[in-house]
Amino acid sequence: MSSSTPEQPSTPLHSVSVAGAVIREDGRVLAIRRADNGTWEPPGGVLELTESVEDGVRREVYEETGIKVSVERLTGVYKNVSRGVVALVFRCQPEGGHEQLSDESTAVAWLTRKEVTDRMAEVYAVRLLDALKDEAAPRVRTHDGRTLINVPQAD
Template sequence: MARVDFFDDPAAPRATTRIPGASAAVRDEQGRLLLIRREDTGTWALPGGIFELDETIAQCAVRETREETGVEIEVTGLVGIYTDPRHVTLLDDGRAIQPLGVCFHARPVGGEARADGVETTAVAWVEPDRLDEYALFSNHRQRIADALHGTEPRIA
């Protein structure tokens, strides 16, 4: 699914709905962070996606991480809840949405990192001091910063 993200942009379309989703800040024993390269934008992001019926929001983060990266995870805490009304995403089907994202701390418990070839074109375990080398997906910058440096969950 293609998308265009607008941040505090007067030219942005008016959001008509919200779509909840979950992401995971997965850290391994060496402290590296699991990132994906998104097929739709070519940018790097935390694994995650849209919340489906018949699952909890934490199960969404586990499922999306497994689907996009091949890595099985255990959720260990809350990074934050992200609902900025200045962020509008225009999807290729014409819907203009305000994302509602819940980001979790997680640790790997199995699997092998690999891109799914559909939503992700690459997967990497990244040292936090090397994040500047990656073109990060715009709305994940704050989530990553909160995951690495925040002491309390962000509710925004």
């Protein structure tokens, strides 16, 4: 429920992004080092207005990595409260293509679980770690751009 008043109506604006947690048979996951800020993240980006969510995942992964994927299932929903971005992360399987750089990536790599934890900020690592779990229900998490907010004790 909105906390708006008649004098100041609330008009929240959110951006929706999609990312692929692409997992190989050996358990390694696909990641990129972003060209704009040098951080390691799952491949993904803003969903275009006219495309389906699954088409957006396939497009973003291919554009940033050269890897073609099949989209399996939603593994998490992540909201950045400081930027108003809602990210939908999908577990994917590689189907073809080969690793290549793009204008958005300076490195493309298949990382182990430990490398994900070592190289990525918490808010990006958790997206891949959640996708590696064999849970049917997607995780729903909130963060401020740097750290998770209200993390359950069992994590």
